[in-house]
Amino acid sequence: MxxxxxxxxxxxxxxxxxxxxxxxxxxxxxxxxxxxxxxxxxxxxxxxxxxxxxxxxxxxxxxxxxxxxxxxxxEEKIVSKGIPMNARMIHALSGKQSPIPYGKKGQVKAxxxxxxxxxxxxxxxxxxxxxxxxxxxxxxxxxxxxxxxxxxxxxxxxxxxxxxxxxxxxxNYSQTYIPHGYMELTMPPKHGEFAMKPNYLHIWPRNTFMMIALPNLDKTFTCTLFMPFEEFEKITTGDEVIEFFQKYFPDAIPLIGADALKRDYFRLPAQAMVSVKCSxxxxxxxxxxxxxxxxxxxxxxxxxxxxxxxxxxxxxxxxxxxxxxxxxxxxxxxxxxxxxxxxxxxxxxxxxVEMRAHVNSKWFIFRKHVDNLLHLLMPKTIIPLYTMVTFTRTRYHVAVERWHWQDKVINRGLLAGAVGAVFGGSYLLVKNPPNINKLAVAAEKIWNKLAALNTP
Amino acid sequence: MxxxxxxxxxxxxxxxxxxxxxxxxxxxxxxxxxxxxxxxxxxxxxxxxxxxxxxxxxxxxxxxxxxxxxxxxxEEKIVSKGIPMNARMIHALSGKQSPIPYGKKGQVKAxxxxxxxxxxxxxxxxxxxxxxxxxxxxxxxxxxxxxxxxxxxxxxxxxxxxxxxxxxxxxNYSQTYIPHGYMELTMPPKHGEFAMKPNYLHIWPRNTFMMIALPNLDKTFTCTLFMPFEEFEKITTGDEVIEFFQKYFPDAIPLIGADALKRDYFRLPAQAMVSVKCSxxxxxxxxxxxxxxxxxxxxxxxxxxxxxxxxxxxxxxxxxxxxxxxxxxxxxxxxxxxxxxxxxxxxxxxxxVEMRAHVNSKWFIFRKHVDNLLHLLMPKTIIPLYTMVTFTRTRYHVAVERWHWQDKVINRGLLAGAVGAVFGGSYLLVKNPPNINKLAVAAEKIWNKLAALNTP
Known part of the structure; x- marks a missing residue:
């Protein structure tokens, strides 16, 4: 005591x-x-x-x-210990690698x-x-x-x-576990050097699951596989691990090593991820x-x-x-x-959730294109959420509010555009002998288009 | 042991x-x-x-x-012990009482x-x-x-x-406390009888707070005051209690008794209310x-x-x-x-939340009227949520899904109606020398109306 x-x-x-x-x-x-x-x-x-x-x-x-x-x-002390990560490297199923520019990375020591x-x-x-x-x-x-x-x-x-x-x-308190778990696998150095390009966050996107790899100072990569728990549990033997990797991450097998893969997959069970909020x-x-x-x-x-x-x-x-x-x-x-x-x-x-659900929605893809276009046209007015969160100290809740506001403005703009098109269309239609039935049919078509876009 | x-x-x-x-x-x-x-x-x-x-x-x-x-x-044993409650009785600030039909009530014994x-x-x-x-x-x-x-x-x-x-x-677990607390006060019998009509749920609605009263078998009423904690905390003396009741629930003072009120308000602090979900x-x-x-x-x-x-x-x-x-x-x-x-x-x-926030929204009141009208016209298709929850065993989540579906259909119907009105309007406008500016002005007006309704 x-x-x-x-x-x-x-x-x-x-x-x-x-x-x-x-x-x-x-x-x-x-x-x-x-x-x-x-x-x-x-x-x-x-x-x-x-x-x-x-x-x-x-x-x-x-x-x-x-x-x-x-x-x-x-700042300088720690940033100098880190490995700069200026781009993402996307690994397609074919093994093709495509870089996408990104941010910076570091490792921290107390x-x-x-x-x-x-x-x-x-x-x-x-x-x-x-x-x-x-x-x-x-x-x-x-x-x-x-x-x-x-x-x-x-x-x-x-x-x-x-x-x-x-x-x-x-x-007030909430803890929410997501249906995905994660598992870490090590990719060893190759001939004493990094087995893949080190200044990238390597990503293997595969729809409902994905793998990422981040470089370490000892020239290894830590590969993290994110997947629903039920998928992890389906794989019970070393051969099934190889079969799974052959199907989804064939380029990673020689880099991690088939024997290591068979062994390390069963070393620890998949880990849970939790979101905690309180006040x-x-x-x-x-x-x-x-x-x-x-x-x-x-x-x-x-x-x-x-x-x-x-x-x-x-x-x-x-x-x-x-x-x-x-x-x-x-x-x-x-x-x-x-x-x-x-x-x-x-x-x-x-x-x-977006990663899992919206990635194939037409409306979502359409809106992504619209947002990017608007940022190009008005870089100070329409700022992508990701930029506000990652590259500024804009308060998180303000960034979200601004994002919702932009979203609303853009959606309204799109709807106003659609209404304008209806007007224009109806004007052209009625210039010749006006036919109310044609108008109704045209309106229904536009309505259905909008409705289809809004439903993911 | x-x-x-x-x-x-x-x-x-x-x-x-x-x-x-x-x-x-x-x-x-x-x-x-x-x-x-x-x-x-x-x-x-x-x-x-x-x-x-x-x-x-x-x-x-x-x-x-x-x-x-x-x-x-x-069922019969317990329902016979209960006090049937067939209507709500609304107490206005003026003291005027208005009955509204309702359901049944009981007290339960193991x-x-x-x-x-x-x-x-x-x-x-x-x-x-x-x-x-x-x-x-x-x-x-x-x-x-x-x-x-x-x-x-x-x-x-x-x-x-x-x-x-x-x-x-x-x-997964969440516990959420709401900003309101509650306090229970007893309304004694008057000349050996209930001090108010017993077969009612008595309600004093007062915007962000309210009081309700429910009858007991011993001819008392239990009055429950719901109010934000910060409002409860503002009242610190017996005189302030009376002042507060004088302002908001004047008809309840003689029924509860001024002395009892001054004393019982400070007997226990306001109690918290929590919502717990888990899985x-x-x-x-x-x-x-x-x-x-x-x-x-x-x-x-x-x-x-x-x-x-x-x-x-x-x-x-x-x-x-x-x-x-x-x-x-x-x-x-x-x-x-x-x-x-x-x-x-x-x-x-x-x-x-609705009780606190939406009660004064124009769009909300407008939609309530539309919903009630549709239930009258199509009693089997449009069923108010309250009816599904309280008078049937429709699964809660099915009731909610159905409610969202009805909501979407009704909102789309309203929007389609608005678009139709635009068409009709534009048709009438272009029958005489067509003027695209007039159309644009009309479109903007309708758009603004819709936008105003959608913003609570």
Missing amino acids: EDSAPRPGEKKVVAVVGGGLVGALNACFFAKRGFQVEVYETREDIRCANVVRGRSINLALSHRGRQALKHVGM ETYPNTKLNFDHKLQDWSAETGLMTFARPDGSKTQVRADLIVGCDGAFSAVRKQFLRRSRF PYHIGDKCVLMGDAAHAVVPFYGQGMNAGFEDCIVFDEIMNRFNEDFGAVLPEYTRVRVPDDHAIADLAMYNY | EDSAPRPGEKKVVAVVGGGLVGALNACFFAKRGFQVEVYETREDIRCANVVRGRSINLALSHRGRQALKHVGM ETYPNTKLNFDHKLQDWSAETGLMTFARPDGSKTQVRADLIVGCDGAFSAVRKQFLRRSRF PYHIGDKCVLMGDAAHAVVPFYGQGMNAGFEDCIVFDEIMNRFNEDFGAVLPEYTRVRVPDDHAIADLAMYNY
Whole structure:
């Protein structure tokens, strides 16, 4: 038992629960402000570990994430560790590869300040919203109690900090698992070099499922296969794995290796993907949730880490405005950030659904062409949603509102155009002996066309 | 410690956790089939209690609920205990009362079969999805362990059974609190009789808030005030309560009594209302959730209890189809019932939102008139949603689909009508010297009218 309750005149203690990407960045933000920062992480210190368990992390760092790193002076350091990814490379079933321009990519490593202490092997068991007292379980079976002035829950989609929120009334919460799972397979180097071009996000789009591959610093690629759970479960033998790859990803078999494929497919079951939304993000002046603990998103907009990093800047901006008064900062953070995080969670889910359902809809394809054309004609008025989300810091919910507004304007324009065409048509028809039956037939045809387009 | 694990040849044990309305009815359904039924209830046996704590229950029993009661031969018994409620009585601000025809109402009392045991003072602490072993805490601080072949979680919106589901992967769950709270106030009898006409649901609609009153057998009324929490919190003194009632419910002050009002308003804080949706409803062949534990709804469609009762019939029908094989019955129950429960939860929420937002929209009022007119003209084709939900056993999600379909047809009809009017108009215009400018102006006018209607 130890107790680090702050004494008058001492530095306030901020406990960051979770030493992942958002936790580490948050620790830097609080340390920079001069707080005594204690980071608590369930796992052991991987810098000293013999075997690192768990999955690899490949993450796309875009504008919002870079801005957050810049605030703590780490942008250049981290971007230099990353592998730039300036284009997507689409692998067709035929094996043909076509590049499509894109963004940038990075890998992130935590950095610590002198007034920051990292506490590994600390598994949060319980904490009090009244006193800020936390209880941690240690690997030897003992328990440690520690008090903090502010508890920052950065402990991911299955947050232990959040459990306390769920016990309280008027906490809105949703967790939604999607029918797709994912599986990671490693593509080894070939003759000591990357087996495919490294500066690309490689994509094998196959309608209801897909595979992507991202380069690692050790010249391997991590291939991630996304597929409905029921499809994963249909494959039960090594031969069925090869048969499946032969049918859908033939060019990947020699690159991953048939034997590795047969073995690695069964190493771990397919992993689930969850979308978490909640509100409020805080309890009193004692605790706040950030990153995946507050808003886990499905990985179909590449914004999970960027949204978590942006959480840190937004909180920091509010700390400035309210002079570090937690009692005022925390409610304001909830008020400002909830709509944006909900917007990005919804967008990621929308992209997932769109990927599966709309891709073959005539209306959808028609609208994509119209939108691209309008962006070319009016680049400042009609901005594609993807651009606003990935390359700016436009608030997520504002980006979505603007997108809906553009959508409405474009749809109305199309309908007005159709009505105009009807007018024009009727005018031409009535110039010669007017025939009301012909008009009715023409109207019905146009009506049916519009109706067919609107039904995906 | 006791252990009621079933031995070969013995009757299978069904543990119903929660002795509320749905738990009690479910116990009857399982007992009727010959299972050994054990009902576990956290609270003490209110039949022997001196003081019954908690809130009164007033519930509207409609078609679905009655059908479920009929299955266990309890319909007549329970309906005879209820107070028929054939109309709504609307209280205007002026005090004027206007009746509107409506449905029926009842109060429900649990009934037990000989092969059913009621176990009060049993608070579920934990249970195993592998073995069916449950651990209960007893009032004396001891623990009891009991094993069952099937655990039926009927323990309400804050279900203890459901906690185990939340720990598992791929369990979808959402809990949404609405910004309104509610408060119950008692209207005493007047000269030994009901203070208002008893066979009515009394309603005081006041835009963003409202009060309702339902009759009890002891000739009192339970008045329920629904209002945003922030409005409740603005009232802090007895005088402010009277001021508030004077402004919005002046006719209720003498009926409740000014002194009682001043006192009872502060007896309990306003209560929260939550909507819960989840999926799946089962784990393996061991556990299933029903009633509020599976789908708590906000009380704005009067279907909470009826949906819970219908759960029991639906489960019973599936038990027949799959010959009481839990391994087949439970997944089928999830497959069949989830879409219907989600539909009624959404409808109740939709009614809540509509009540607040759409009530003043021109388009909404216009459409209500059109819908009512169409129901009069085509009573078999266009059926109002409320009728399908309340007076039939049409599956909830089918009722909603049908409603959306009707909605689409009616909206398209209106649009087609508008296009027709444009045609007619243009035809008349071009009979005289055709003037394309006039046509454009007319088209714009019609377009603006339609656009204005579509924007609430």
